[in-house]
Amino acid sequence: MFDTLTERLAGTLDRIRGKGRLTEESVRETLREVRVALLEADVALPVVRQFIQDIEGKAVGQEVLGSLTPGQALIKLVHDELVELMGAANEALDLKAQPPVVVLLAGLQGAGKTTTTAKLGRYLREREGKRVMVVSCDVYRPAAIDQLRTVAGQAGVDFHPSDATQRPVDIARDALAAARKNLVDVLLVDTAGRLHIDEEMMEEVRAIHGQVQPHETLFVVDSMTGQDAANTAQAFDQALSLTGVILTKTDGDSRGGAALSVRQVTGKPIKFLGAGEKIDALQPFHPERVASRILGMGDVLSLVEEVQQKVDRGKAEKLARKMRKGNRFDLEDFRSQLEQMQNMGGLGSLAEKLPGMSQLAPQMKAQMDDRSTAHMIAIINAMTPQERRFPDIIRGSRKKRIAQGSGLQIQTVNRLLKQHAQMQKMMKKLGGGGASKMMKKLSKLQGNLPPGMLPGGGNKPPF
Template sequence: MFETLQDRLGGILDKLRGRGALSEADVSEAMREVRRALLEADVALEVVRTFVDKVKERAVGVEVVKSVTPGQMVVKIVHDTLVETLGSEADPISLAAAAPVPILMVGLQGSGKTTTTAKIARRLATREKRKVLMASLDTRRPAAMEQLATLGRQVEVEVLPIVAGQSAVQIANRAMQAARLGGYDVVMLDTAGRTTVDEALMAEVADVRRATNPHEVLLVADALTGQDAVNTARAFDTALGITGIVLTRVDGDGRGGAALSMRAVTGKPIKLLGTGEKVDALEDFSPQRLAGRILGMGDVVALVERAAAEIDHEKAAQAAEKMRKGQFDLEDLRGQLDQMSRMGGMSGMMSLMPGMAQMKKQMAGANLDDSLLKRQKAIIDSMTRSERRNPDLLKASRKKRIAAGSGTKVEEVNRLLKMHRQMADVMKMLGKGKRGPLAGLGAALGLGKGGMPPVPPDALKNLGGGLPGGGLPPNFPGAPGGMPGLPPNFPGLTGGKNPFKK
């Protein structure tokens, strides 16, 4: 998400960062480039004008002139204005009403409304520990009700039984009655959509709204539709009075204009972002964190949240004990590769790390992509158990067999073994110190004292040893050896050579 905007703004602001002094002409020139970048990212024209005017007004003021680093101050002003445009504060789904709390899901057909309904239901059931009932009010689209029933079984959330011949309002009333009798906390009402906004659609949804008096009316909008998504949001808000927006398919939108325009145009908050097809691919919307991503500052909070959700603490404790004893074999490496895949793969994690936006070309040249993880796992899977536990057994003939079995080359097998040796050496050194390899994990995940340490813009320099303050454990992806495929001597971390580059 925001790849185009991130690249353009990053280049513009990098020119300002190193400047010792800034004139009004310098700021005006930069703002013209920012304006062009925002328009190319499909941000609404009215939002672009307001954004550029605010930044320019603040950037040519006394605050910047008297600043020790004017370029950095302009970057801060752009960041703060982005946060303001996106809504300043996170605004999660509200359940502050008498149970059962009705949540009405509206939107156009094809926006991912039914899937998003199931995602939110799963989130409320697992995170908030609420008893949730889902009901499909879509009597027009073929198999719409069956789709929600299938998703309900997948996310383990109850779905209202289908009764043929009922209208949308009748289904909604039946769902509310069933929820009251069944002691449910939340009722998710998935309404019908159309290919375009029309009077029939709005009239039906308005009838359901009057019948159920929902606490939240969430518009599901497809980020890939750009300005059309903004126009859709305006139309639904005018007709129904939506309380929030859920943007879907943000993982496939390189421009991000819809997200930047939504809040400013409708005045309604973006509450959640759909980041993929999986039932858990849903993120809280945070203006501060999203602004950081757009400007290439990363989103370490999201990275830690993913780790908290994916790390198996029992296995982590077992791995920590092995590493404390200086034991780190290829089976342990295989586990870390799996963990990285679950956390979004290399590209997904890199996008959340501070400073990684400036290393895209270097990473692309080194062929560091998610296919590398798959090849590395294939190599390890082609080994026998004894070979994985004792890599010293791997002589030339065995390497040829492993390369043939994994569809790779012997050179790739050698590079993997070299990376494993580097990681094993680091683990041995850490095992001899006072802090174990997983020391600080509780703090990193917000479970211990101190919580998440502040991350300065130059945190990339510290990735080789975890984040400042030791908040992230050494075997956390990004720390020494913790990034499979990105060893401690990767260029940009310690200045070493890249062992993966031929």
């Protein structure tokens, strides 16, 4: 998300970063480029106008031109205004009510409401320790109820059965009664969508809303619809009085216009971002972290949180002990690290959270393709246990067999072996205590980071 915007803004702001003197004209020229970048990102025009106006008023005053480092002062001003534009701080779900707390999800068809319902259920179960029940009131879309039953099972939350012959309002009423009977903490109500806003749809959603009296009413919207996301959210808010927005499919949106427009247009906070199809691909929306990511400053806090939540601590500690003893970093270890990276969203997801990644050359960014991670795992899987433990024995005939077994070229196998050899050298250096020192520094950022994770750093991807 924000790839295009980050690239444009980073280039524009880098040109004034180190300047010791800025004139009013150079500030206005910079802001003209910022305006174009925002419009190209499909940010709503009124939002762009207000954003530039707010910055310009402060930038040509003492706040920037009177600063000892005006270039950096202007960048900080842009960052702070981005944070303000998106909501200043994360606004979590308000669950402080008599259980069961009802959360209603609404939106257009295809936005991902059903999957998001299950993702939110999993999030509340794992992060908030809540007992969650989900129910589908979508009696129109074929297999919508079955889909929610399936993803609810994957999320580990209770599913209240419903039937396409029932009235949506009756389904919602019965689900609320069942939630009370079963001492459920949170009831998530998935409603039907349409391809476009119509009065019949709005009337039905209003009826469900009136029946269950939700404590939170969330609008689920596809981020790739750009500024249209803000317009449809505004229409739903007029009908339902929304309490927040969930942006979905952000992993496929390189512009980010929806995230920058929704709050300003609707006045409603973005509460979550959906970034992928996996059931755990839902994350709280933190405006300050997103603003830092947009400006190429990275998002180390989110990266550390992700490591804490998704890394297998047992495997990480086992690898750390192995390295401390001076044992070899073999291909089994390499595969384990690659799999853990996949669990955290892949190399691309990790890279965008590291500072300075926007300054990488295009060919370097192209190498950060998550398919290459899958290819490396496939190659290692095609090896025998002995070959994984002792890579040095892999020669001509073995390489040919491994390439055939993985469905890849011998050159790709050679590249993997070379990369592993480089990793092995690095891990050997870290085994003498360097790794623990590095981890202690990272741990100071937030909480305790599991030892044994591959260290990052620099402008070169690890693979």
